Amino acid sequence: GENVEQHPSTLSVQEGDSAVIKCTYSDSASNYFPWYKQELGKRPQLIIDIRSNVGEKKDQRIAVTLNKTAKHFSLHITETQPEDSAVYFCAACTSGTYKYIFGTGTRLKVLA
Amino acid sequence: SQTIHQWPATLVQPVGSPLSLECTVEGTSNPNLYWYRQAAGRGLQLLFYSVGIGQISSEVPQNLSASRPQDRQFILSSKKLLLSDSGFYLCAWSLAETYNEQFFGPGTRLTVL
Numbered sequence: 001g002e003n004v005e006q007h008p009s010t011l012s013v014q015e016g017d018s019a020v021i022k023c024t025y026s027d028s029a030s031n032y033f034p035w036y037k038q039e040l041g042k043r044p045q046l047i048i049d050i051r052s053n054v055g056e057k058k059d060q061r062i063a064v065t066l067n068k069t070a071k072h073f074s075l076h077i078t079e080t081q082p083e084d085s086a087v088y089f090c091a092a093c094t095s096g097t098y099k100y101i102f103g104t105g106t107r108l109k110v111l112a
Numbered sequence: 113s114q115t116i117h118q119w120p121a122t123l124v125q126p127v128g129s130p131l132s133l134e135c136t137v138e139g140t141s142n143p144n145l146y147w148y149r150q151a152a153g154r155g156l157q158l159l160f161y162s163v164g165i166g167q168i169s170s171e172v173p174q175n176l177s178a179s180r181p182q183d184r185q186f187i188l189s190s191k192k193l194l195l196s197d198s199g200f201y202l203c204a205w206s207l208a209e210t211y212n213e214q215f216f217g218p219g220t221r222l223t224v225l
Contacts, residue, residue: 006155031211032211032212034213034214036214043202043216043217043218043219044156044202044216045216046213046214049213051211089155089156091156093211097169098144098161098163098206098211099158099161099169099171100146100158100206100214101158102148102155102156102157102158103155104154104155105154105155105156
């Protein structure tokens with residue numbers, strides 16, 4: 001079945017440094033790739049997404065890159081701040097089924 | 113604007129008891145609806161999704177079931193809970209027919225003792 005692998009599971013960075021989280025998907029028919037941020041005790045919220053017809057998308061300090069050939073996509077956070085500390089989930093949407101398959105999450109800690 | 117509600121917020125149930133979790137969406141029509149389970153410190157496991165009334169797709173064989181009796185109502189049920197059913201249950205919706213952002217509800221924390 002469809003699978004999304006996410007690495008690393010935990011990531012600690014110093015405030016101001018960059019953070020990169022990587023995901024690999026198995027279904028070549030996937031064409032929508034969202035990233036969600038979940039703060040402690042709260043619901044996941046979308047922070048950025050990318051569709052398969054685009055290779056890169058940026059929104060202020062966050063960016064996502066997509067390599068369809070290799071079937072992997074990455075989240076990049078620059079100039080990290082303590083409020084970036086949270087669990088981040090990637091997901092892949094399977095064409096024609098509207099299923100969202102989530103990665104296992106990355107716990108990001110930004111150290112002040 | 114659209115809102116999504118889940119209840120109850122927390123629930124403690126004994127093993128073998130039944131379960132009913134409810135999710136409702138306001139402000140949109142014919143949404144795609146989803147149930148996820150999140151175990152402590154783990155990822156989001158897709159349990160069920162629905163693209164219309166009475167249309168339920170099950171992703172994981174288990175003792176849970178889902179129903180969609182109305183357009184904007186999604187119910188997660190079990191006849192007999194297991195200890196392994198403990199977790200954080202999230203309902204979500206997205207616009208129909210397009211790949212788009214999922215909006216999550218506040219979740220229900222279920223503890224089975």
